Amino acid sequence: MKAHRQHGPAKRTARPASTQAARARSAGAQSARDGSRRADRADATKRASSGAPTGALVRPAAPASSRSAKSTTSSRSAKSTTSSRSARPTKSAKSAKSAKSAKSARATRSAAAPAQATASTASAAPPKSGASARRGHSRYGDNGVASLGEARAHRRLRLHHRAAAQPNPRHRDRRTIRTTKPLLSTRFGAGRPRFRLIATLICLMLVLGVVMAKVGLMQGGRGQALRASANELWTRTRTLPAQRGAIFDRNGDELALSVPAATVAVNPQQIVDVPGTVAILAQLFRLDDATRAELQADIEASTNGFMYVARQIDPTVAEQISDLELIGVSTYPEDRRIMPGGETGRSVIGRTDIDGVGTAGLELQYNDRLEGVAGQMNLEVAPGGRTIAGTEQVVQPAIAGTDIIISLDRSVQYATEQALIRRVNETGAIGGQVIVMDTDTGSIVAMATVNRRDGVAMVSTGNWSAVGAYEPGSVGKVITLAGAIEDGAVTPATSYVVPWQHDCTDNPADGILSDSHQHGPMPMSVRDILVESSNVGTIYVGQEIGYERQYHYLTEFGLGRVSDLGFPGESPGILEEWQEWEGTERCTMAYGQGLASTPVQLVTAVNVIANDGLYVAPRLVTGTVGADGELTEAATPSSHRVVSEQTAMQMQTLMREVVCNGTADDAQVEGISVAGKTGTAYKAQEDGTYYNADGITRDYYSSFVGFFPAEDPQVTILISIDEPQSGFNSGAQSAAPLFRELVPTMVHELDVQSPPGSTDCAGS
Amino acid sequence: MVRRDGHPGMAAAAADIDQRPNLQVVPTRRVAANAAAVMVVVIGVLMLSAVVLHTRLAERQVQIDRLEQEVSNSRSLFDVLRQQRAVLRAPTNVAAESAGLGMFVAPQTQFTAIDPNTLAQVLAATGTVSSLDGLLIETDPLDQVRRVRAADSDGDGT
Numbered sequence: 001m002k003a004h005r006q007h008g009p010a011k012r013t014a015r016p017a018s019t020q021a022a023r024a025r026s027a028g029a030q031s032a033r034d035g036s037r038r039a040d041r042a043d044a045t046k047r048a049s050s051g052a053p054t055g056a057l058v059r060p061a062a063p064a065s066s067r068s069a070k071s072t073t074s075s076r077s078a079k080s081t082t083s084s085r086s087a088r089p090t091k092s093a094k095s096a097k098s099a100k101s102a103k104s105a106r107a108t109r110s111a112a113a114p115a116q117a118t119a120s121t122a123s124a125a126p127p128k129s130g131a132s133a134r135r136g137h138s139r140y141g142d143n144g145v146a147s148l149g150e151a152r153a154h155r156r157l158r159l160h161h162r163a164a165a166q167p168n169p170r171h172r173d174r175r176t177i178r179t180t181k182p183l184l185s186t187r188f189g190a191g192r193p194r195f196r197l198i199a200t201l202i203c204l205m206l207v208l209g210v211v212m213a214k215v216g217l218m219q220g221g222r223g224q225a226l227r228a229s230a231n232e233l234w235t236r237t238r239t240l241p242a243q244r245g246a247i248f249d250r251n252g253d254e255l256a257l258s259v260p261a262a263t264v265a266v267n268p269q270q271i272v273d274v275p276g277t278v279a280i281l282a283q284l285f286r287l288d289d290a291t292r293a294e295l296q297a298d299i300e301a302s303t304n305g306f307m308y309v310a311r312q313i314d315p316t317v318a319e320q321i322s323d324l325e326l327i328g329v330s331t332y333p334e335d336r337r338i339m340p341g342g343e344t345g346r347s348v349i350g351r352t353d354i355d356g357v358g359t360a361g362l363e364l365q366y367n368d369r370l371e372g373v374a375g376q377m378n379l380e381v382a383p384g385g386r387t388i389a390g391t392e393q394v395v396q397p398a399i400a401g402t403d404i405i406i407s408l409d410r411s412v413q414y415a416t417e418q419a420l421i422r423r424v425n426e427t428g429a430i431g432g433q434v435i436v437m438d439t440d441t442g443s444i445v446a447m448a449t450v451n452r453r454d455g456v457a458m459v460s461t462g463n464w465s466a467v468g469a470y471e472p473g474s475v476g477k478v479i480t481l482a483g484a485i486e487d488g489a490v491t492p493a494t495s496y497v498v499p500w501q502h503d504c505t506d507n508p509a510d511g512i513l514s515d516s517h518q519h520g521p522m523p524m525s526v527r528d529i530l531v532e533s534s535n536v537g538t539i540y541v542g543q544e545i546g547y548e549r550q551y552h553y554l555t556e557f558g559l560g561r562v563s564d565l566g567f568p569g570e571s572p573g574i575l576e577e578w579q580e581w582e583g584t585e586r587c588t589m590a591y592g593q594g595l596a597s598t599p600v601q602l603v604t605a606v607n608v609i610a611n612d613g614l615y616v617a618p619r620l621v622t623g624t625v626g627a628d629g630e631l632t633e634a635a636t637p638s639s640h641r642v643v644s645e646q647t648a649m650q651m652q653t654l655m656r657e658v659v660c661n662g663t664a665d666d667a668q669v670e671g672i673s674v675a676g677k678t679g680t681a682y683k684a685q686e687d688g689t690y691y692n693a694d695g696i697t698r699d700y701y702s703s704f705v706g707f708f709p710a711e712d713p714q715v716t717i718l719i720s721i722d723e724p725q726s727g728f729n730s731g732a733q734s735a736a737p738l739f740r741e742l743v744p745t746m747v748h749e750l751d752v753q754s755p756p757g758s759t760d761c762a763g764s
Numbered sequence: 765m766v767r768r769d770g771h772p773g774m775a776a777a778a779a780d781i782d783q784r785p786n787l788q789v790v791p792t793r794r795v796a797a798n799a800a801a802v803m804v805v806v807i808g809v810l811m812l813s814a815v816v817l818h819t820r821l822a823e824r825q826v827q828i829d830r831l832e833q834e835v836s837n838s839r840s841l842f843d844v845l846r847q848q849r850a851v852l853r854a855p856t857n858v859a860a861e862s863a864g865l866g867m868f869v870a871p872q873t874q875f876t877a878i879d880p881n882t883l884a885q886v887l888a889a890t891g892t893v894s895s896l897d898g899l900l901i902e903t904d905p906l907d908q909v910r911r912v913r914a915a916d917s918d919g920d921g922t
Binding site: 147243246248251252253254257258259260315338340341342343344400403405410411414415418625626627628629630631671744745747748 | 777840843844846847850851853854855856859873875904905906907909910911912913914915916917
């Protein structure tokens with residue numbers, strides 16, 4: 001065992017030594033050995049040809065197959081005892097032996113070729129002599145050789161013999177190929193492992209190179225486009241709707257908000273059992289037979305791949321439907337916009353469409369801020385188009401819309417609307433408007449619009465307080481008198497002899513202007529003119545300052561232009577340049593006829609008097625709450641001084657006289673000091689006249705604008721009644737009583753505190 | 765007798781053989797094999813670590829998803845609850861409920877001074893005073909919405 005272990009590895013390690021030994025023996029011993037080998041081979045050839053045994057290595061002739069096996073065994077044995085390098089000597093060994101090998105090979109071929117036709121390769125081995133020959137094997141192999149070099153020489157001889165016996169397959173005639181090996185394996189190096197390995201390596205390198213080039217191409221130049229194309233194949237992008245911002249009132253109560261809901265839709269092309277699916281949906285939605293049949297017909301007739309069944313329903317119902325996993329039926333979340341207070345504030349807040357887009361009111365005006373920013377979510381889909389659960393990836397989260405805080409007070413708004421509805425019903429009017437404004441800030445606390453629909457007075461969906469324009473009537477006298485007093489043209493005590501009629505143009509076609517009641521020429525002070533609401537007296541006062549100054553004050557009080565509210569569809573009113581005034585307009589402008597203003601403009605104008613001569617632009621939005629909860633106050637409304645504080649206080653006194661001793665005594669409130677002015681205007685008809693179709697009767701637009709407490713105004717209220725029935729034509733009759741009804745509510749809800757010494761008209 | 769290899773006999777050949785270097789099998793340093801083994805172990809450990817890491821990440825992600833779902837559900841519930849509260853507190857609902865109880869709008873209004881103790885008792889009875897510290901409970905919906913939004917924003921920020 002020891003020797004065996006030594007011999008095995010020694011084949012590799014001793015290889016150079018044997019090569020050197022072969023070189024060393026190349027000159028002397030080799031020539032002698034070659035001579036003896038040739039002699040031995042000649043003897044062996046003779047023995048083989050004669051069939052006589054030639055010692056231990058000479059074996060009886062065997063069949064061809066057996067000989068072939070023996071030859072192979074012998075070759076393997078030689079390989080096992082000699083190194084592979086002995087079969088393929090090094091260059092130096094080759095050069096040293098090549099000449100001798102060629103000679104011996106030629107000699108052997110010439111001498112032994114005939115014998116090899118009938119004898120095996122082993123039989124051609126040289127005979128052994130001495131003890132080795134008797135044993136039949138030696139330490140260098142089974143051939144009884146005495147040295148490694150001899151064993152190598154034997155192997156070379158065998159190989160040469162074999163080569164001589166077998167023609168070179170490369171030189172064979174193709175027509176006479178007789179081989180069991182495939183041609184390809186022969187041509188491509190069968191039996192030549194090194195060539196095969198190198199060829200395989202080259203092929204693999206080429207393939208790898210092609211693959212790498214392809215990878216580089218896919219990752220490099222076209223990588224972006226390929227990735228995009230791949231994403232388009234298996235990913236879908238879904239929009240994440242942003243939650244619409246809420247609208248809060250001044251106390252933080254929700255006026256409009258979005259709540260979670262769900263929408264159910266079907267793909268008519270995917271539904272297999274339409275009647276069954278519709279039956280299940282009808283049961284969950286509690287549809288009647290007619291609706292169910294209509295739904296089924298719609299689905300069956302639809303050629304689209306999408307159809308709504310129900311939108312913005314209760315999420316629990318949608319969840320039930322989703323759990324059923326009905327084929328072709330899908331649900332997805334979709335917020336629903338609601339107003340918790342019902343119709344309260346509807347005319348101001350406006351509305352959204354089914355998709356949550358503002359279409360009217362503040363919902364429209366601030367739609368960009370309320371709707372937020374939609375997000376995006378990517379999800380992967382299976383080949384069938386169904387989404388793969390768990391693959392959702394929010395690429396861009398949705399940003400909730402901005403909450404808006406408006407100045408409306410939900411309770412005041414509700415009380416105002418309900419009171420206005422009652423008043424409209426009582427007066428038989430077709431509608432009306434009420435605006436409650438914070439005197440100091442211009443913030444609108446309530447803005448109610450009521451009109452009749454099918455004979456029933458209800459909160460309007462349109463904000464006619466900002467959209468509609470009406471002739472203010474006698475409320476306009478406040479502007480004329482304040483301007484005259486401000487300009488120093490008159491004082492409250494300035495007196496005129498006022499008839500009840502006045503011919504403004506000396507043109508009979510224009511008609512005669514008159515007061516509301518007949519009276520003879522009578523001395524009237526400016527105070528009396530306002531308290532008695534004399535049209536002719538106001539014309540006289542207006543003439544004191546001229547048309548231009550009248551126009552100046554009208555615009556300074558905010559008429560003739562859109563207010564800072566910026567409400568959708570807000571009207572600027574009608575106010576022509578003073579140079580364009582013609583006919584009776586030059587006179588009627590003084591008492592509020594011949595121009596038109598919105599209720600918002602009118603209440604803002606009167607609020608100038610209540611606010612000590614300072615115009616404060618009206619506003620509805622007082623602040624916003626961002627997605628991060630940060631509260632941002634709205635910009636301070638613009639303001640400018642119109643009249644002096646002294647003038648304003650004089651007008652406040654005069655307007656308090658109007659309530660206590662004038663036309664607006666129905667606006668008196670017990671315990672509250674109130675100032676105001678009534679207005680009764682003719683409504684212009686479509687034919688441009690102030691008469692109805694009968695040519696006799698007129699339609700009125702009656703109003704009252706007041707503020708309280710008169711000594712320190714905190715709240716300004718405008719009440720307008722549109723086309724009250726006979727008996728309620730004047731503002732005193734139709735609007736002033738409503739003012740009296742609303743003031744206690746304002747005092748309670750807005751916590752209005754009267755200043756010390758403030759008393760009502762009765763002095764209490 | 766001289767052998768073909770030049771030795772006079774077996775003894776001389778053996779002697780010649782004995783003079784040859786005593787070659788021994790020297791095991792080669794299996795640096796590559798050892799390095800490969802180390803690499804395999806290292807790569808195996810790294811792959812195992814990656815598997816563990818990804819597993820932990822997946823578990824965490826599942827937890828995060830569940831928490832996010834809970835947050836989303838809570839937010840939805842918050843919206844639903846505040847909508848219900850807004851409906852209940854709306855003047856429309858209050859008027860309808862009070863009308864159902866036989867109340868109606870007073871034809872006249874009189875303001876009277878209220879005893880502070882009475883006011884406190886009413887506030888306590890209506891549940892707007894904290895039983896812990898006796899302070900008024902902030903029920904401003906806007907303030908609550910702001911706090912929720914601020915919390916959401918902080919959560920997104922972190």
